[in-house]
Amino acid sequence: xxxxxxxxxxTPNSGVTExxxxxxxxxxxVQGLIEAHMETLLGVRFLVSEYGTGPVHGGRIDSLGxxxxxxxxxxxxxxxxxxxxxxxxxxxxxWLMDHRSEFEHLxxxxxxxxxxxxxxxxxxxxxCIAGDFTRYDVHAVREHRRSxxxxxxxxxxxxxxxxxxxxxxxxxxxxxxxxxRQAVARAAADVRGASMVxxxxxxxxxxxxxxxxxxxxxxxxxxxxxxxxxxxxVCPPQRSxxxxxxKVDPKHVDLVPGFxxxxxxxxxxxxxxxxxxxxxxxxxxxxxxxxRASYAAA
Numbered sequence: 001x002x003x004x005x006x007x008x009x010x011t012p013n014s015g016v017t018e019x020x021x022x023x024x025x026x027x028x029x030v031q032g033l034i035e036a037h038m039e040t041l042l043g044v045r046f047l048v049s050e051y052g053t054g055p056v057h058g059g060r061i062d063s064l065g066x067x068x069x070x071x072x073x074x075x076x077x078x079x080x081x082x083x084x085x086x087x088x089x090x091x092x093x094x095w096l097m098d099h100r101s102e103f104e105h106l107x108x109x110x111x112x113x114x115x116x117x118x119x120x121x122x123x124x125x126x127x128c129i130a131g132d133f134t135r136y137d138v139h140a141v142r143e144h145r146r147s148x149x150x151x152x153x154x155x156x157x158x159x160x161x162x163x164x165x166x167x168x169x170x171x172x173x174x175x176x177x178x179x180x181r182q183a184v185a186r187a188a189a190d191v192r193g194a195s196m197v198x199x200x201x202x203x204x205x206x207x208x209x210x211x212x213x214x215x216x217x218x219x220x221x222x223x224x225x226x227x228x229x230x231x232x233x234v235c236p237p238q239r240s241x242x243x244x245x246x247k248v249d250p251k252h253v254d255l256v257p258g259f260x261x262x263x264x265x266x267x268x269x270x271x272x273x274x275x276x277x278x279x280x281x282x283x284x285x286x287x288x289x290x291x292r293a294s295y296a297a298a
Contacts, residue, residue, distance in 0.1 A: 043229030080131035147171035168213035221269035231298035233270025245272030246294040
């Protein structure tokens with residue numbers, strides 16, 4: 001992977017030994033590995049492989065899925081560097097937008113009626129997984145008005161897979177920061193006064209400011225902050241607090257009553273097993289390390 005070296009540190013009497021990265025022998029090996037573990041690796045529920053787009057369109061989509069927020073996802077794979085992977089994916093994405101009922105029927109068959117009724121057509125996604133990308137690829141995705149993730153893979157030894165997000169764009173034109181803050185503030189003002197507005201803005205700024213490639217996805221029940229996968233979900237403000245759900249293992253956190261709670265196995269909107277309760281700006285500061293840990297995991 002670019003700039004990353006992996007070393008084995010438990011080699012007897014010889015210090016450390018570098019584990020040499022390699023590409024898959026054939027593209028199908030990468031596809032099979034990702035499809036078998038798609039939800040764990042990408043946060044996407046796998047639907048079908050090699051989906052035919054019919055005689056008129058004349059193509060086969062490598063993988064179709066549905067992400068954590070209900071967005072349709074196309075995944076395209078290339079063994080090495082291939083300048084055509086982005087254009088190929090966009091070609092299939094255009095087909096998908098013209099065949100919504102067909103996709104919803106597929107979701108209904110695989111995941112049930114509820115999932116099919118909640119498909120988020122405002123944010124279809126393309127994930128390109130390849131051995132590498134050029135700087136022209138990275139520039140190209142930033143010129144498109146689609147949600148596109150470029151993911152570089154490497155294999156190490158016989159049982160290690162590395163994934164690195166090279167570029168991630170939301171697809172929609174980014175609103176100015178002031179406009180984003182106003183939208184978040186309006187949602188908070190609908191509930192309770194100036195203190196909630198200030199807290200809403202602080203939460204939004206903290207999550208968006210964690211690093212590059214953070215996309216915000218609006219759903220009726222929650223707002224997701226997404227890298228390749230969701231790393232935070234913020235529910236609409238309650239009377240005096242915000243609930244934020246993070247992708248952090250509660251077993252690795254010193255839980256504090258009234259601030260953090262293990263919700264694994266409990267039903268709630270959004271994704272994540274750690275609930276963080278935010279009532280004041282100091283709580284947002286206290287939660288920064290948890291925010292960063294969840295962002296890094298995504």
